[in-house]
Amino acid sequence: MMNRVAALIFDVDGTLAETEEAHRYAFNRAFSESGLSWTWNQAIYRQLLKVSGGKERILAFAPDASPELVAGLHSRKNQIYTKMVASGQVSFRPGIESLISSARAQGLKLAIATTATRANVEALLGARKAFFHTIACAEDVRRKKPDPEVYALVLKRLDLAPDKCLVLEDSPNGLIAATALGLKVIVTPSLYTRGLDFSGACAVLPDLGGVTLARLIDLKG
Template sequence: MTLKALIFDVDGTLAETEEAHRNAFMRAFAQAGLNWNWPPKLYRKLLKVSGGRERILAFDPDASPELVAALHRRKTEIYTGMVASGRVMLRPGIERLIAEAREAGIRLAIASTTSRANVVALLGHRSEWFEVIACGEDAARKKPDPQVYHLVLNKMGLPGEDCLALEDSANGVRAARAAGIDVVVSESLYTAGDDFSGALAVFPDLAKVDLERLRHLHR
Protein backbone atom coordinates (compact mmCIF):
# COMPACT_ATOMS: atom_id res chain seq x y z
CA MET A 1 0.00 0.00 0.00
CA THR A 2 1.20 3.49 -0.83
CA LEU A 3 0.93 6.06 1.93
CA LYS A 4 -0.90 9.08 0.53
CA ALA A 5 -2.00 11.02 3.61
CA LEU A 6 -1.24 11.59 7.28
CA ILE A 7 -4.20 12.43 9.51
CA PHE A 8 -3.34 14.04 12.83
CA ASP A 9 -5.24 14.25 16.07
CA VAL A 10 -4.60 17.55 17.89
CA ASP A 11 -4.77 17.45 21.69
CA GLY A 12 -1.91 15.33 23.00
CA THR A 13 -0.69 14.50 19.49
CA LEU A 14 0.28 17.74 17.76
CA ALA A 15 0.88 19.41 21.12
CA GLU A 16 0.87 18.51 24.81
CA THR A 17 -2.30 20.49 25.44
CA GLU A 18 -4.23 18.62 28.09
CA GLU A 19 -2.72 20.25 31.17
CA ALA A 20 -3.48 23.65 29.63
CA HIS A 21 -7.04 22.47 28.96
CA ARG A 22 -7.38 21.26 32.56
CA ASN A 23 -6.16 24.58 33.94
CA ALA A 24 -8.51 26.46 31.62
CA PHE A 25 -11.45 24.36 32.83
CA MET A 26 -10.51 25.04 36.45
CA ARG A 27 -10.34 28.79 35.86
CA ALA A 28 -13.70 28.75 34.05
CA PHE A 29 -15.30 26.86 36.93
CA ALA A 30 -13.90 29.31 39.49
CA GLN A 31 -15.06 32.33 37.50
CA ALA A 32 -18.55 30.81 37.36
CA GLY A 33 -18.57 30.46 41.14
CA LEU A 34 -18.42 26.66 41.05
CA ASN A 35 -16.43 24.65 43.58
CA TRP A 36 -15.62 21.98 41.00
CA ASN A 37 -12.14 20.52 41.21
CA TRP A 38 -10.50 18.50 38.44
CA PRO A 39 -7.14 17.31 39.81
CA PRO A 40 -4.86 15.42 37.40
CA LYS A 41 -5.96 11.95 38.56
CA LEU A 42 -9.63 12.76 37.97
CA TYR A 43 -8.89 14.56 34.70
CA ARG A 44 -7.15 11.48 33.34
CA LYS A 45 -10.38 9.54 33.93
CA LEU A 46 -12.48 12.31 32.37
CA LEU A 47 -10.30 12.21 29.26
CA LYS A 48 -11.79 8.80 28.50
CA VAL A 49 -14.77 10.91 27.40
CA SER A 50 -14.05 12.79 24.16
CA GLY A 51 -15.16 16.41 23.85
CA GLY A 52 -15.11 19.22 26.40
CA ARG A 53 -18.88 19.62 26.72
CA GLU A 54 -19.27 15.88 27.03
CA ARG A 55 -16.58 15.85 29.74
CA ILE A 56 -18.47 18.44 31.79
CA LEU A 57 -21.63 16.34 31.57
CA ALA A 58 -19.71 13.21 32.55
CA PHE A 59 -18.62 15.06 35.69
CA ASP A 60 -22.07 16.51 36.44
CA PRO A 61 -24.89 14.85 34.48
CA ASP A 62 -27.36 17.33 36.01
CA ALA A 63 -25.63 20.40 34.57
CA SER A 64 -28.01 22.39 32.39
CA PRO A 65 -27.28 22.81 28.66
CA GLU A 66 -26.94 26.56 29.26
CA LEU A 67 -24.34 26.06 32.00
CA VAL A 68 -22.39 23.53 29.95
CA ALA A 69 -22.33 25.85 26.94
CA ALA A 70 -21.28 28.87 29.02
CA LEU A 71 -18.52 26.97 30.82
CA HIS A 72 -17.16 25.50 27.62
CA ARG A 73 -17.24 28.87 25.86
CA ARG A 74 -15.34 30.56 28.69
CA LYS A 75 -12.89 27.68 28.96
CA THR A 76 -12.15 27.99 25.22
CA GLU A 77 -11.50 31.72 25.62
CA ILE A 78 -9.07 31.06 28.47
CA TYR A 79 -7.33 28.23 26.62
CA THR A 80 -6.88 30.13 23.36
CA GLY A 81 -5.41 33.00 25.36
CA MET A 82 -2.91 30.60 26.91
CA VAL A 83 -1.94 29.31 23.47
CA ALA A 84 -1.56 32.86 22.12
CA SER A 85 0.82 33.64 24.99
CA GLY A 86 3.12 30.81 23.87
CA ARG A 87 2.38 28.43 26.73
CA VAL A 88 1.54 25.51 24.41
CA MET A 89 4.09 24.28 21.87
CA LEU A 90 4.12 21.57 19.19
CA ARG A 91 5.47 18.25 20.46
CA PRO A 92 8.97 17.01 19.55
CA GLY A 93 9.26 15.83 15.96
CA ILE A 94 5.91 17.17 14.78
CA GLU A 95 7.07 20.15 12.74
CA ARG A 96 9.93 18.17 11.18
CA LEU A 97 7.63 15.26 10.29
CA ILE A 98 5.09 17.59 8.69
CA ALA A 99 7.85 19.25 6.66
CA GLU A 100 9.04 15.84 5.43
CA ALA A 101 5.50 14.89 4.43
CA ARG A 102 4.91 18.14 2.56
CA GLU A 103 8.19 17.79 0.69
CA ALA A 104 7.26 14.23 -0.29
CA GLY A 105 3.79 15.23 -1.51
CA ILE A 106 2.00 13.42 1.30
CA ARG A 107 -1.38 15.04 1.95
CA LEU A 108 -2.15 16.28 5.47
CA ALA A 109 -5.37 16.47 7.46
CA ILE A 110 -6.64 16.89 11.00
CA ALA A 111 -9.32 14.77 12.67
CA SER A 112 -10.04 16.13 16.13
CA THR A 113 -12.86 16.35 18.64
CA THR A 114 -11.59 19.68 19.95
CA SER A 115 -13.11 22.97 18.80
CA ARG A 116 -12.01 24.76 15.65
CA ALA A 117 -11.06 27.78 17.77
CA ASN A 118 -8.59 25.62 19.70
CA VAL A 119 -7.07 24.21 16.52
CA VAL A 120 -6.71 27.61 14.87
CA ALA A 121 -5.20 29.08 18.04
CA LEU A 122 -2.61 26.30 18.20
CA LEU A 123 -1.66 26.20 14.53
CA GLY A 124 -2.00 29.83 13.45
CA HIS A 125 -0.58 30.22 9.93
CA ARG A 126 0.36 26.53 10.00
CA SER A 127 -3.33 25.70 9.47
CA GLU A 128 -2.70 26.15 5.74
CA TRP A 129 -0.46 23.08 5.80
CA PHE A 130 -3.57 20.89 6.21
CA GLU A 131 -5.87 20.16 3.29
CA VAL A 132 -8.75 19.19 5.58
CA ILE A 133 -9.36 20.23 9.19
CA ALA A 134 -12.29 18.41 10.79
CA CYS A 135 -13.12 19.45 14.36
CA GLY A 136 -15.65 18.91 17.10
CA GLU A 137 -18.19 21.18 15.42
CA ASP A 138 -18.09 18.99 12.31
CA ALA A 139 -18.75 15.63 13.99
CA ALA A 140 -21.56 15.30 16.51
CA ARG A 141 -20.41 11.82 17.50
CA LYS A 142 -17.06 11.97 19.25
CA LYS A 143 -14.21 9.47 19.24
CA PRO A 144 -14.19 6.47 19.59
CA ASP A 145 -16.95 6.88 17.02
CA PRO A 146 -15.24 7.10 13.60
CA GLN A 147 -17.45 9.92 12.29
CA VAL A 148 -14.70 12.56 12.20
CA TYR A 149 -12.38 10.18 10.34
CA HIS A 150 -15.07 9.28 7.81
CA LEU A 151 -15.60 12.99 7.26
CA VAL A 152 -11.90 13.52 6.53
CA LEU A 153 -11.73 10.54 4.17
CA ASN A 154 -14.79 11.74 2.27
CA LYS A 155 -13.40 15.26 1.89
CA MET A 156 -10.02 13.94 0.72
CA GLY A 157 -11.54 11.32 -1.56
CA LEU A 158 -9.27 8.61 -0.15
CA PRO A 159 -9.88 5.12 1.22
CA GLY A 160 -8.72 4.44 4.76
CA GLU A 161 -5.98 2.07 3.65
CA ASP A 162 -4.16 4.92 1.88
CA CYS A 163 -3.87 6.92 5.10
CA LEU A 164 -2.11 6.76 8.43
CA ALA A 165 -3.53 8.33 11.59
CA LEU A 166 -1.40 9.76 14.36
CA GLU A 167 -3.08 9.64 17.76
CA ASP A 168 -2.31 9.73 21.47
CA SER A 169 -5.39 8.08 22.98
CA ALA A 170 -7.18 4.74 23.03
CA ASN A 171 -10.37 6.45 21.84
CA GLY A 172 -8.46 7.89 18.91
CA VAL A 173 -7.03 4.49 17.99
CA ARG A 174 -10.48 2.91 18.09
CA ALA A 175 -11.97 5.70 15.97
CA ALA A 176 -9.31 5.49 13.28
CA ARG A 177 -9.36 1.70 13.13
CA ALA A 178 -13.17 1.73 12.85
CA ALA A 179 -12.72 3.93 9.76
CA GLY A 180 -10.25 1.45 8.27
CA ILE A 181 -7.18 3.59 8.98
CA ASP A 182 -3.95 2.28 10.49
CA VAL A 183 -2.69 4.19 13.53
CA VAL A 184 0.62 5.14 15.12
CA VAL A 185 0.49 6.40 18.71
CA SER A 186 2.67 8.95 20.46
CA GLU A 187 1.83 8.70 24.15
CA SER A 188 1.01 11.94 25.94
CA LEU A 189 1.08 13.13 29.54
CA TYR A 190 -2.39 11.81 30.31
CA THR A 191 -2.39 8.67 28.12
CA ALA A 192 0.99 7.04 28.83
CA GLY A 193 0.49 3.39 29.71
CA ASP A 194 -3.04 3.13 28.30
CA ASP A 195 -4.17 0.16 26.20
CA PHE A 196 -3.46 1.01 22.56
CA SER A 197 -4.53 -2.32 21.11
CA GLY A 198 -4.85 -2.06 17.35
CA ALA A 199 -2.07 0.49 16.85
CA LEU A 200 0.81 -0.35 14.52
CA ALA A 201 3.32 1.11 16.98
CA VAL A 202 3.46 3.15 20.18
CA PHE A 203 6.17 5.77 20.77
CA PRO A 204 6.82 8.15 23.69
CA ASP A 205 6.90 10.95 21.10
CA LEU A 206 7.78 11.40 17.42
CA ALA A 207 11.20 12.98 17.93
CA LYS A 208 12.96 9.99 16.36
CA VAL A 209 10.16 8.90 14.01
CA ASP A 210 10.61 10.12 10.44
CA LEU A 211 8.43 9.76 7.36
CA GLU A 212 10.35 6.72 6.13
CA ARG A 213 9.64 4.95 9.43
CA LEU A 214 5.94 5.70 9.08
CA ARG A 215 5.93 4.43 5.51
CA HIS A 216 7.59 1.21 6.65
CA LEU A 217 4.99 0.72 9.39
CA HIS A 218 2.16 1.39 6.95
CA ARG A 219 3.19 -1.30 4.45
Protein backbone atom coordinates in the same frame (compact mmCIF):
# COMPACT_ATOMS: atom_id res chain seq x y z
CA MET B 1 8.07 3.81 -0.61
CA MET B 2 6.12 7.07 -0.38
CA ASN B 3 3.47 5.84 -2.81
CA ARG B 4 2.27 3.54 -0.02
CA VAL B 5 0.97 6.63 1.79
CA ALA B 6 -0.75 9.62 0.21
CA ALA B 7 -1.85 11.43 3.37
CA LEU B 8 -1.09 11.86 7.05
CA ILE B 9 -4.07 12.41 9.34
CA PHE B 10 -3.41 13.98 12.73
CA ASP B 11 -5.40 14.11 15.91
CA VAL B 12 -4.81 17.37 17.80
CA ASP B 13 -5.02 17.31 21.61
CA GLY B 14 -2.21 15.15 22.94
CA THR B 15 -0.94 14.30 19.44
CA LEU B 16 0.15 17.55 17.83
CA ALA B 17 0.78 19.10 21.24
CA GLU B 18 0.57 18.30 24.95
CA THR B 19 -2.55 20.41 25.40
CA GLU B 20 -4.43 18.66 28.17
CA GLU B 21 -2.80 20.38 31.14
CA ALA B 22 -3.64 23.71 29.53
CA HIS B 23 -7.22 22.55 29.03
CA ARG B 24 -7.41 21.38 32.67
CA TYR B 25 -6.12 24.72 33.93
CA ALA B 26 -8.64 26.54 31.72
CA PHE B 27 -11.52 24.41 32.98
CA ASN B 28 -10.58 25.05 36.60
CA ARG B 29 -10.26 28.78 36.05
CA ALA B 30 -13.66 28.87 34.32
CA PHE B 31 -15.19 27.01 37.27
CA SER B 32 -13.63 29.43 39.75
CA GLU B 33 -14.75 32.51 37.82
CA SER B 34 -18.30 31.13 37.85
CA GLY B 35 -18.26 30.75 41.63
CA LEU B 36 -18.14 26.95 41.52
CA SER B 37 -16.11 24.94 44.01
CA TRP B 38 -15.26 22.31 41.39
CA THR B 39 -11.58 21.47 40.90
CA TRP B 40 -10.30 18.90 38.44
CA ASN B 41 -7.01 17.49 39.67
CA GLN B 42 -4.95 15.22 37.42
CA ALA B 43 -6.58 12.04 38.72
CA ILE B 44 -10.10 13.35 38.07
CA TYR B 45 -9.15 14.72 34.66
CA ARG B 46 -7.53 11.44 33.65
CA GLN B 47 -10.87 9.71 34.20
CA LEU B 48 -12.82 12.45 32.43
CA LEU B 49 -10.60 12.15 29.35
CA LYS B 50 -12.22 8.78 28.70
CA VAL B 51 -15.15 10.94 27.53
CA SER B 52 -14.63 12.84 24.26
CA GLY B 53 -15.59 16.51 24.22
CA GLY B 54 -15.36 19.33 26.75
CA LYS B 55 -19.10 19.80 27.26
CA GLU B 56 -19.49 16.05 27.59
CA ARG B 57 -16.79 15.97 30.29
CA ILE B 58 -18.55 18.67 32.28
CA LEU B 59 -21.76 16.64 32.14
CA ALA B 60 -19.92 13.46 33.10
CA PHE B 61 -18.63 15.28 36.18
CA ALA B 62 -21.88 17.12 36.97
CA PRO B 63 -24.82 15.29 35.34
CA ASP B 64 -27.37 17.74 36.78
CA ALA B 65 -25.70 20.84 35.32
CA SER B 66 -28.04 22.88 33.12
CA PRO B 67 -27.35 23.20 29.38
CA GLU B 68 -26.86 26.94 29.88
CA LEU B 69 -24.25 26.42 32.60
CA VAL B 70 -22.40 23.80 30.57
CA ALA B 71 -22.36 25.99 27.46
CA GLY B 72 -21.19 29.03 29.42
CA LEU B 73 -18.41 27.17 31.19
CA HIS B 74 -17.22 25.56 27.98
CA SER B 75 -17.20 28.87 26.12
CA ARG B 76 -15.23 30.61 28.88
CA LYS B 77 -12.82 27.69 29.15
CA ASN B 78 -12.11 27.93 25.41
CA GLN B 79 -11.44 31.66 25.70
CA ILE B 80 -8.91 31.03 28.46
CA TYR B 81 -7.29 28.18 26.54
CA THR B 82 -6.90 30.08 23.26
CA LYS B 83 -5.24 32.97 25.12
CA MET B 84 -2.80 30.50 26.65
CA VAL B 85 -1.96 29.12 23.21
CA ALA B 86 -1.56 32.61 21.76
CA SER B 87 0.88 33.50 24.55
CA GLY B 88 3.09 30.52 23.70
CA GLN B 89 2.21 28.32 26.67
CA VAL B 90 1.46 25.32 24.43
CA SER B 91 3.96 24.01 21.86
CA PHE B 92 4.09 21.14 19.37
CA ARG B 93 5.38 17.78 20.55
CA PRO B 94 8.87 16.59 19.49
CA GLY B 95 9.14 15.63 15.83
CA ILE B 96 5.80 17.09 14.72
CA GLU B 97 7.20 20.14 12.91
CA SER B 98 9.81 18.02 11.12
CA LEU B 99 7.23 15.42 10.10
CA ILE B 100 4.90 18.07 8.66
CA SER B 101 7.78 19.59 6.69
CA SER B 102 8.89 16.21 5.33
CA ALA B 103 5.36 15.24 4.34
CA ARG B 104 4.83 18.51 2.48
CA ALA B 105 8.17 18.12 0.70
CA GLN B 106 7.14 14.63 -0.44
CA GLY B 107 3.78 15.87 -1.71
CA LEU B 108 1.65 14.09 0.89
CA LYS B 109 -1.67 15.59 1.88
CA LEU B 110 -2.08 16.62 5.51
CA ALA B 111 -5.36 16.44 7.40
CA ILE B 112 -6.76 16.96 10.89
CA ALA B 113 -9.37 14.65 12.43
CA THR B 114 -10.36 15.91 15.85
CA THR B 115 -13.42 16.46 17.96
CA ALA B 116 -11.87 19.55 19.52
CA THR B 117 -13.50 22.86 18.60
CA ARG B 118 -12.37 24.67 15.48
CA ALA B 119 -11.36 27.75 17.49
CA ASN B 120 -9.01 25.68 19.65
CA VAL B 121 -7.52 23.89 16.65
CA GLU B 122 -6.93 27.09 14.70
CA ALA B 123 -5.39 28.77 17.74
CA LEU B 124 -2.86 25.95 18.00
CA LEU B 125 -2.09 25.71 14.28
CA GLY B 126 -1.76 29.43 13.62
CA ALA B 127 -0.27 30.00 10.17
CA ARG B 128 0.27 26.24 9.83
CA LYS B 129 -3.45 25.92 9.13
CA ALA B 130 -2.63 26.57 5.47
CA PHE B 131 -0.54 23.37 5.34
CA PHE B 132 -3.59 21.13 5.83
CA HIS B 133 -5.76 19.92 2.98
CA THR B 134 -8.72 19.49 5.32
CA ILE B 135 -9.47 20.10 8.99
CA ALA B 136 -12.45 18.26 10.50
CA CYS B 137 -13.48 19.43 13.97
CA ALA B 138 -16.24 19.03 16.55
CA GLU B 139 -18.56 21.34 14.63
CA ASP B 140 -18.40 19.07 11.57
CA VAL B 141 -19.72 15.87 13.15
CA ARG B 142 -22.58 14.72 15.36
CA ARG B 143 -20.74 11.92 17.13
CA LYS B 144 -17.33 12.14 18.75
CA LYS B 145 -14.54 9.59 19.03
CA PRO B 146 -14.55 6.60 19.51
CA ASP B 147 -17.23 6.90 16.84
CA PRO B 148 -15.43 6.93 13.46
CA GLU B 149 -17.55 9.74 11.97
CA VAL B 150 -14.77 12.35 11.95
CA TYR B 151 -12.38 9.95 10.20
CA ALA B 152 -15.02 9.00 7.65
CA LEU B 153 -15.49 12.69 6.89
CA VAL B 154 -11.76 13.26 6.44
CA LEU B 155 -11.44 10.27 4.10
CA LYS B 156 -14.32 11.60 2.03
CA ARG B 157 -12.74 15.06 1.80
CA LEU B 158 -9.34 13.60 0.91
CA ASP B 159 -10.95 11.24 -1.62
CA LEU B 160 -8.58 8.51 -0.50
CA ALA B 161 -8.97 4.90 0.57
CA PRO B 162 -7.97 4.04 4.16
CA ASP B 163 -4.92 2.07 3.01
CA LYS B 164 -3.46 5.23 1.45
CA CYS B 165 -3.50 7.11 4.77
CA LEU B 166 -1.59 6.97 8.03
CA VAL B 167 -3.10 8.27 11.27
CA LEU B 168 -1.25 9.77 14.24
CA GLU B 169 -3.15 9.48 17.53
CA ASP B 170 -2.52 9.53 21.27
CA SER B 171 -5.66 8.01 22.80
CA PRO B 172 -7.58 4.72 22.84
CA ASN B 173 -10.73 6.53 21.66
CA GLY B 174 -8.89 7.90 18.65
CA LEU B 175 -7.32 4.53 17.89
CA ILE B 176 -10.72 2.81 18.03
CA ALA B 177 -12.29 5.46 15.79
CA ALA B 178 -9.60 5.21 13.11
CA THR B 179 -9.17 1.44 13.04
CA ALA B 180 -12.94 0.97 12.73
CA LEU B 181 -12.52 2.23 9.16
CA GLY B 182 -9.44 0.17 8.41
CA LEU B 183 -7.01 3.04 8.92
CA LYS B 184 -3.50 2.26 10.14
CA VAL B 185 -2.54 4.15 13.30
CA ILE B 186 0.71 5.04 15.02
CA VAL B 187 0.22 6.12 18.63
CA THR B 188 2.37 8.54 20.60
CA PRO B 189 0.85 8.42 24.11
CA SER B 190 0.53 11.75 25.87
CA LEU B 191 0.72 12.73 29.53
CA TYR B 192 -2.75 11.37 30.29
CA THR B 193 -2.74 8.30 28.02
CA ARG B 194 0.59 6.67 28.84
CA GLY B 195 0.20 3.06 29.89
CA LEU B 196 -3.25 2.60 28.34
CA ASP B 197 -4.22 -0.21 25.97
CA PHE B 198 -3.28 0.53 22.37
CA SER B 199 -3.90 -2.92 20.93
CA GLY B 200 -4.44 -2.59 17.20
CA ALA B 201 -1.90 0.19 16.64
CA CYS B 202 0.88 -0.36 14.09
CA ALA B 203 3.33 1.01 16.64
CA VAL B 204 3.42 2.86 19.94
CA LEU B 205 6.24 5.42 20.20
CA PRO B 206 7.11 7.77 23.10
CA ASP B 207 7.06 10.69 20.65
CA LEU B 208 8.17 11.46 17.09
CA GLY B 209 11.49 13.07 17.97
CA GLY B 210 14.10 11.76 15.53
CA VAL B 211 11.55 9.58 13.72
CA THR B 212 11.61 10.09 9.95
CA LEU B 213 8.64 9.99 7.61
CA ALA B 214 10.17 6.94 5.91
CA ARG B 215 10.36 5.16 9.27
CA LEU B 216 6.70 5.87 10.01
CA ILE B 217 5.68 4.52 6.62
CA ASP B 218 7.73 1.38 7.26
CA LEU B 219 5.94 0.94 10.59
CA LYS B 220 2.60 1.22 8.79
CA GLY B 221 3.53 -1.89 6.81
